[in-house]
Structures are given as C-alpha cells and as structure tokens.
Amino acid sequence: MLTREHLAELDAADALAAARGRFHLPPGIIYLDGNSLGPMPCAAPAAVQAVVESQWRDDLITSWNRHDWVNMPLRLGEKLAPLLGAAPGQVAVADSTSVNLFKVLSAALAARGERNLILSEAGNFPTDLYVAQGLAARCDCELKLVTDGDEVQSALDERTAVLMLTQVDFRSGRLHDIASITSAAHAAGALVIWDLAHSAGAVPLQLDAWQVDLAVGCGYKYLNGGPGAPAFVYVNRSFQQRFAPLLQGWFGHVRPFDFEPQFVAAEGIHRALCGTPPVISMAALEAGLDAFSDVDMALVREKSLALTGIFMALLHQECARFGLQVITPQVAERRASQVAVRHADAFPLIQALIERGVIGDFRSPDVMRFGFAPLYIRFVDVWDAVAKLREVFTTRSYEDPRYRARAEVT
Amino acid sequence: MLTREHLAELDAADALAAARGRFHLPPGIIYLDGNSLGPMPCAAPAAVQAVVESQWRDDLITSWNRHDWVNMPLRLGEKLAPLLGAAPGQVAVADSTSVNLFKVLSAALAARGERNLILSEAGNFPTDLYVAQGLAARCDCELKLVTDGDEVQSALDERTAVLMLTQVDFRSGRLHDIASITSAAHAAGALVIWDLAHSAGAVPLQLDAWQVDLAVGCGYKYLNGGPGAPAFVYVNRSFQQRFAPLLQGWFGHVRPFDFEPQFVAAEGIHRALCGTPPVISMAALEAGLDAFSDVDMALVREKSLALTGIFMALLHQECARFGLQVITPQVAERRASQVAVRHADAFPLIQALIERGVIGDFRSPDVMRFGFAPLYIRFVDVWDAVAKLREVFTTRSYEDPRYRARAEVT
Numbered sequence: 078m079l080t081r082e083h084l085a086e087l088d089a090a091d092a093l094a095a096a097r098g099r100f101h102l103p104p105g106i107i108y109l110d111g112n113s114l115g116p117m118p119c120a121a122p123a124a125v126q127a128v129v130e131s132q133w134r135d136d137l138i139t140s141w142n143r144h145d146w147v148n149m150p151l152r153l154g155e156k157l158a159p160l161l162g163a164a165p166g167q168v169a170v171a172d173s174t175s176v177n178l179f180k181v182l183s184a185a186l187a188a189r190g191e192r193n194l195i196l197s198e199a200g201n202f203p204t205d206l207y208v209a210q211g212l213a214a215r216c217d218c219e220l221k222l223v224t225d226g227d228e229v230q231s232a233l234d235e236r237t238a239v240l241m242l243t244q245v246d247f248r249s250g251r252l253h254d255i256a257s258i259t260s261a262a263h264a265a266g267a268l269v270i271w272d273l274a275h276s277a278g279a280v281p282l283q284l285d286a287w288q289v290d291l292a293v294g295c296g297y298k299y300l301n302g303g304p305g306a307p308a309f310v311y312v313n314r315s316f317q318q319r320f321a322p323l324l325q326g327w328f329g330h331v332r333p334f335d336f337e338p339q340f341v342a343a344e345g346i347h348r349a350l351c352g353t354p355p356v357i358s359m360a361a362l363e364a365g366l367d368a369f370s371d372v373d374m375a376l377v378r379e380k381s382l383a384l385t386g387i388f389m390a391l392l393h394q395e396c397a398r399f400g401l402q403v404i405t406p407q408v409a410e411r412r413a414s415q416v417a418v419r420h421a422d423a424f425p426l427i428q429a430l431i432e433r434g435v436i437g438d439f440r441s442p443d444v445m446r447f448g449f450a451p452l453y454i455r456f457v458d459v460w461d462a463v464a465k466l467r468e469v470f471t472t473r474s475y476e477d478p479r480y481r482a483r484a485e486v487t
Numbered sequence: 488m489l490t491r492e493h494l495a496e497l498d499a500a501d502a503l504a505a506a507r508g509r510f511h512l513p514p515g516i517i518y519l520d521g522n523s524l525g526p527m528p529c530a531a532p533a534a535v536q537a538v539v540e541s542q543w544r545d546d547l548i549t550s551w552n553r554h555d556w557v558n559m560p561l562r563l564g565e566k567l568a569p570l571l572g573a574a575p576g577q578v579a580v581a582d583s584t585s586v587n588l589f590k591v592l593s594a595a596l597a598a599r600g601e602r603n604l605i606l607s608e609a610g611n612f613p614t615d616l617y618v619a620q621g622l623a624a625r626c627d628c629e630l631k632l633v634t635d636g637d638e639v640q641s642a643l644d645e646r647t648a649v650l651m652l653t654q655v656d657f658r659s660g661r662l663h664d665i666a667s668i669t670s671a672a673h674a675a676g677a678l679v680i681w682d683l684a685h686s687a688g689a690v691p692l693q694l695d696a697w698q699v700d701l702a703v704g705c706g707y708k709y710l711n712g713g714p715g716a717p718a719f720v721y722v723n724r725s726f727q728q729r730f731a732p733l734l735q736g737w738f739g740h741v742r743p744f745d746f747e748p749q750f751v752a753a754e755g756i757h758r759a760l761c762g763t764p765p766v767i768s769m770a771a772l773e774a775g776l777d778a779f780s781d782v783d784m785a786l787v788r789e790k791s792l793a794l795t796g797i798f799m800a801l802l803h804q805e806c807a808r809f810g811l812q813v814i815t816p817q818v819a820e821r822r823a824s825q826v827a828v829r830h831a832d833a834f835p836l837i838q839a840l841i842e843r844g845v846i847g848d849f850r851s852p853d854v855m856r857f858g859f860a861p862l863y864i865r866f867v868d869v870w871d872a873v874a875k876l877r878e879v880f881t882t883r884s885y886e887d888p889r890y891r892a893r894a895e896v897t
Contacts, residue, residue: 079836101544110548117544125539125767126532132513133714134527138846146714155525173762175736176586187625199748204737206749206764213737215597222748247746295762300748303764304543304556306738324734325621328612335851336657338609338632340617350819352583352614355705356714358765441745 079391080487084456087383089431090378091178096452099368100301107458108464112256112275112415112448115301120363128360148309149359150328150350155298156366157309160294160374161273162283167311169349170362173206174274174308176282176294176324178241179350181291182209182311183323185239185268186216192238193218196267198226202247205272209241213324214380226251230258233265233300240267245275245413248440249406252280252413257285263288270318274298277309279381279414279450299450300369302362310349315343326351368452381414384459388416388447392462399470404444414449429469429481435462489801494866496501497793502786506862509778510711517868517875519847522825522858525711526563531774537635538770544580559769560717560738560760566776567710568718570784571683571702572693577721579759580772584684584705584718585614586734591701591720592619592760593733595678597627598726599648604676605645608636615653615682618639622733636661640668643675650677654686655823658850660815662690662823678726679753684708687719689791689824689860691784700726709824709860710779714770720759726760727755736761778862790861792825794817794869798826798857801873809880813853825858835890839879 088094101117102108116192118322132140141147154168161168171177171231182195195209199222206220213220223232229242244253262269271292276282278299284292290313296306312320321342326335328350331343342348389403402419406412420426420443427439437447447462469475496549498504505877511527512518518526542550551557564578571578581587592605605619609632618628634644639650650672654663655731665681672679681702684690688709696704700723706716724729731752737743740759741753752758812829816822830836830853847857857872881887 103545103547106547114548114551115544116547122536122540125535129527129535129713129771130532130843133524135513137513137516137518137526138524139841139850140714141524144871172586173736173765175738176582176734179734179736183625185823201748203740203743203746203748203750206748207735207737207740210750211733215593215733274606303539304550305763307765308762322617323621324586324589326589327504327617328581328585329612330617333613336613338611338613338616340613340620352585352718354716355583355717355765355768357771358768359715361539361767374710392799431549436549438548 079387079394081457081460084387084460087456091208091380093380093451096368096372097455098337098352098454102453106432107462109435109437109447109449109454110125110463111301111450112298112446113438114297114304115299115365115450116453117303118153118364118368120367121303121361125357128357143300146356149356150354151346153366154309154346156363157277160277160369161311162285164285165347167314168182168309169346170296170309171350172308172352172360173464174272174293175208176268177244177293177310178205178272180322180324181270181293181312182239182241184320185291187321187323188210188216188268188319189238194236194237195220196232196237198223198229198230198243200226200246200248202243202272202274203262205241205243210431215257226253230261232351233262233267235266237267238267239270243272243274243352247275248444248446249417250413250415252411254410255289259287259289261409267316270473275415276330281378284311284313289313296362296365300362301365303358303365305358306365307355308361310405311383312346312349320330320348322349324351328352328354347383358468372452377451381449382409384449384451384454384456385412385414385416387456388449388459388463391459395467396470410481414450415446418429418445419443420445422475425475425480426469429475429477434463434466435470489797491805491863491870493868494797494870497866501790503790503861506778506782507865510863512863515844517845517872519819519857519859519864520865521711521846521860522708522847522856524707525860526863528711528774530777531771534770534774535767535787538767556766559766560706560764561756563717563769563773564756565778566773566804567687570687570692571721571777572737573721575697576755578719579756580706580717580719580769581760581764582718583596583806584682584703587703587718588615588618588680588682588722589622589702590732590734591680591722592622592649594730595649595680596622596628597728597731597733597832598678600656602646604646604651605630605651605895606639606647608633610636610656610658612653612682613718614658615651619651636663640671643672643677645676647675647677651680651785653682654690657685659827660823662821664820665699669697669699673817680892685823685825689787690778694721696724696771699723706772707776710772711775713768713775715768715773717765717769717770720757721800722759730758732759734755734761735837738764739763742805768792772806782862787861791859792819792822793859794859794864794866795822795826798859798867798869798873801869802828805877806880824860825856828855829853830855830886836879838890839885839887840875845875
C-alpha cells in the first residue's frame, strides 16, 4: 500500500530534487505534459531578453559575429550532444523536426543504391509518415509500415534502404531498443534514422555506441526549449561525407558568406544546416539545454522509471474500479517517461483534470497521456495527480457538458 | 548643391516621420543595414515577453489554443498580405526563406508536365540557387542561369517549367519589373516564383494583380522581425489546388490533431505549413508587421526613391574624387531601397564607417551596400552618412590595418 508520506520520503532522498528549481512551475499546477511542451526554464527570460533587448536592439547586424549568433546551431548542438551520447561535431540545432527528418531521409535515400523501400511502423508520429510519404512519392520509393512495432526486425529485407522509427511511441510511451534494432538493420544492409522527439532529455542515449546513422528530435518537449523551439539533427561522423540532403541552403555551404553561385557542401555537421537560424527561439532553447549541464542521465532514467511505475501502481491502488486501461508497457526496458491510459471518456476526463490543475493531454480516440519529466516532477505530484483523478471519477465531474467540445493540440 | 539644411526641411515635411518612433535606433548610429537585419521595433520586447513570461510560463501547453499560437502562421500571413498586394488566404509565415523556396519550387516542378528547365539568373541570391541545384539534381531538371538579368525574358522557351527570380538584386539593388516578366513567363507557358527578400516592406507589391503564381520572402530585413525571423510564403489562390510541395508535415495536414497516419493536404494556404512554428520568434515578427499596419506603401516608395536618389547625388557632390562607382541603377523604376557602391577598398571602408557609427555592409569582392528603410531613416541621416564617408577618405582612416581581417555576415 503506497502512501503520500512514503512518496514525500522519496522526494526528500531524490538526488535530482534541486533541478526543479531551474523551472518555473505555476503554483497549484501539476504539469504532466512536459512531453508536449516543457515548462519555462527560469533562465529563459534573461536569455531571450539578452538577444532581443541588448544584442539585437543595440548591436544590430554586428551581433552575428559579436554575439556569435552565426555559431548558435552548432554551439547548441554541442551542448545537446552529451544527452545523445554523441561525440563533438555530429549534432546541429536547426529548423523543425519535420524539416530535419526530411533532410536525413532524403540524404539516406540518396545513398541507398538500388534499394527502394523505407520501412517504418504505422504508429509512428504522423508528421514522420507524412515526410516519408512526400519523399517516397517523388523518389521512386515505397513506404512500408508494420502494424506492430515488434515486427520491424523481421520485416527488414534486401529491399530495405532505410529503417525510420521513433524511439518512443507518442501514444503509448513504448520504448524501442535502439541498439538491437539498429544492429539488425545494419545486418540487413539498411541505414537507420531515429526520431528522438520523446527521448532526448528523458532517456539516456548512446547514438555513437549504437552506431546510429542519422537522428532527429524535438527541442520543445523534454529539452524545455519553448513553443516551437528549433529541432536537432544528428549525422554520425561515418556518414557525414555521404550526407547530401535534397534540401540545401546557404548555411550548409562551405563558405556561406562568400556568396558563391554554386553549392559546395560544408564539411561535417555544418552541411545539415539550411537557412538562417531563428536566433530568438534558439536563445530560449539554449536556456533549456543549460538546465541539463550537470545532470546525470542515469539518475534521470532511474527517477523516470520510479515515477511512471508508481503512477501505474497508484492507478491500480486508487482507481481500479473506474475502468482505466494502461497501455504503457509495465516492463521497465520497454517504457519511456510517459504513461498512457485508455478510457472511453478520456477527452472529458482530461478536461476536468486540467480545470483542477493536473495537466495531461488527450490523444484521439480515447487515450490520456501523462508525462513525467524527472527534472521537475516530484513523487508527491504523482500522488496528488492520482488523487485528483479519483476525485474527478467519484464526483462524476467529468460529465460536465462543458468538457465535451474543446479542441486540443500538442 | 544639396545642403544639410535642405535635407532637414525634407524631414520636417516627411509624412512618414512619425514611424521612426516605432523602432529602437541606438544613439549615435546611422543604421543603413536594415536590408540585412531590421532594427528592433519598440513593441518587440513586450510581444516576446508576453509569449515567454506569461503565455509559456503560466499557461504552458494550453497556450496553443488560449493564446492562439496554433494560428500564428496564418494570422501573421494576413497581417503581411496587404504589403504584398495579396487578398486573404494566400500568405503564411513559416520556416526560413530557403525552406519556403524549396516548398514552392518543388510544388512548381511537380506541376510542370513535360518541361524540365528552371530558369534563373547567375546573380540571384546564392541560397536560391543552392535550393534549385539540390532539386534539379534529383528531379530530372536543369537549372539554366542567364548572366544578365535583362535577358531572362528572351531566355524563356517551351522547355521552361519555372522562372525563379529575386526581385531585388542583393548586391546592386536593381529592381526587376515583376508585372512584365511574369506576363512574359506565362505567355511562354512557365510558372513564376518571386523571392521578395529585399522587397517586402520596402517596395509596393501587387502579387494578385500581377498574377504571380508563387512567392517567398524574408522576415528579418525590411519587415524588422528579428534575427532569423520566420519567412513567408505566398501561394496564389489559383494555384493552391495544385500546390503539392515535396516537403510535407503535420501543420500542412487537413486535420493535424487527429494524428492520422496518411497525409491529406489541408485546403488553401494551410498546406504551405510543415512543422511546428517557432512561436517566440514569431512574436517578434508580429511586432515588426504591426509597425506597418497604417503605413501607405506608396509613401514608402516615394521616400525610398528620394533617400537613395539623394544619397547618390551626395556621393557625387561630396566624394567624386575618391573613385567610387555606384552600381545601383539611376533610373527610379529599376532601383529598390539600397545603394551599392564599388571601391577597391570596400571592406576596410565599411569597417571604418561602422566604427564611426555608420552601419552599412560589405559584399565580396568590392561592394559597399547601404540600405535606406523609409520607416526610420531620415534625410539628414543620408547627409551625415556621406559626411562620415568623406571623412574616412580624407583622413585615410580606412587604411588602419585593424580593418583588414574581419569576417562579416548578413
């Protein structure tokens, strides 16, 4: 039998407890949606103000050199690299996840030889599938989707040019084993692309050790970079010479400020850049990355599994009679940092919870998602969130007609 | 003989004089580089702070609906549309200029039928050429470049799928006649794409009336949207049904938040979106667009031509003996809002001017560029800038060895 007192003791012993102070968390809110949009790092306002109200305002165009705006995409990439298990020179921050995925998928297809199949799973995040569908239609390729993520290894064959997967299923929170799947893909002669949108900052990654070819991910979820923060792109050093994305722009040129009419790709990860970087949004993301500078990702993983495990245990202990179905894997190795729960009234339940200060989100048709970011979520938050859910059930307050018709967004 | 007193009288009579107060211009600086990075609108800090320190901080994920983040790309597009001469529903703000150019060029090529030639000019902004080179190499197309921009009409033929030009030459400031060139391209059966990077906010545009098919442009130059501000994309209503960019992502889906696995393009200009918009950078751009809300672009054009014309006249009057060569057209119809001047010592001259508070920029190998943004540049600024240039020449201060080795960026 879990008690709130026991959870408070876990908080008192939590080696990551101090990190919570690096984020602004509105009073009275339990924020379980950091997997959609991370909260504001306390350092973000000053970082943004420095760019806007000092660098841009006072130093104008000269800031590109004076304040090193021109190197932000790679500077932020190097700050992110340790979280990805990447040695220097392989990560850049730029554009959106969709655009970066387009770059790496187009580059993988250009290096594919005779193979003409992109393999992915039907439950992949939709924008990844949309990017692949767009490319496949015009590049003489086929997109093959397996229904069950566990079937990807057996679906690999001599036609597979690229295996493109998201490590964490955005609905269920199921975690793929990048090491074994990448190894199987390479054994089958395919390249791999991993989307780490729900992984980076929540799950320890070893992209170099796992010999991942290409990866992308999101800046505004567990990296807390702000709404629509620039995304990231990883190109393994061994692939960089071959990396020739279909989308090429001046920031990927070897000498962008020589304004040469012929494109010549820069060396290394620079060639993953395209247009001018959105400096103000980048400044907020840099504050988010700085919040990780001394964080041990092994501790993050340990606390993440404890938080999600206790949440599931408490759902069983406190809410068993309400017909909830947890679709997140119970096995720790298969679970990322979120818990997904099915219920026929998932939409009004989430709305009622939000109105009571517990912010999760809804995914069509009947899934409630709760994200547990170990840097700022406490064990008592887990208790209080489940208590609110039980209250919403017992008072039947989720039946309020106001909760029936709202739109939502991630 | 022009005098500073005469120019002060022009300022006193300037119908746009009040607009200068909408921008922060550092004391002691004459900023003639708004064609590279516009200055900070006074409203920008509050706009950015509202997003960061109120919406993101306090309302977190719910801000996507509560503060209408989700509609920012189209809301900003509608604010921009009048400056482009576009009726509602044809302009979106998103991504970088390079990425937007990739979208429209790939969509134009997809609609091209049997034609296989992209026509442009060698002096086009390099990133435009890089985007076209990337696409041409993989889409069975050829990129043909004319050396002299005046030859584009005669180079059109039955092979031309797309004519892709930038209205304003980034070096010389030469202005293309969009109406006549578009008409000639259509007569030859080609689609047109116009890059308006150095036009929007400086030159009156009539994209609808000119029947332009597709256009893109930059948010951080004359629109004053901040460093690396999101760019814009225009898709003429008559082309929207056929508009199928190779780059497709979830914000261009007809129902993005239904998370459907199959891409179905949204109706209208929505389909020009791709990934999640960079909200913080967008907030700064919105402040820049708002500074134009009551501005008559005919007055902007009139003042622009007066500023550039007087600058050229003063160069002749005050600096004739220093070997300067103006490469910007003298004819008003051929001139945008910048003046380019060749000199063998262009690089150190610009550095010496910057150190004396006159900010222009350098373009390889020997060009000094001076941009005149009518919303905040005064006629006396033109006088004072030329006076500083004369001083730099007469004191030979540009020969200081410190000015020989710096990098620059736009």
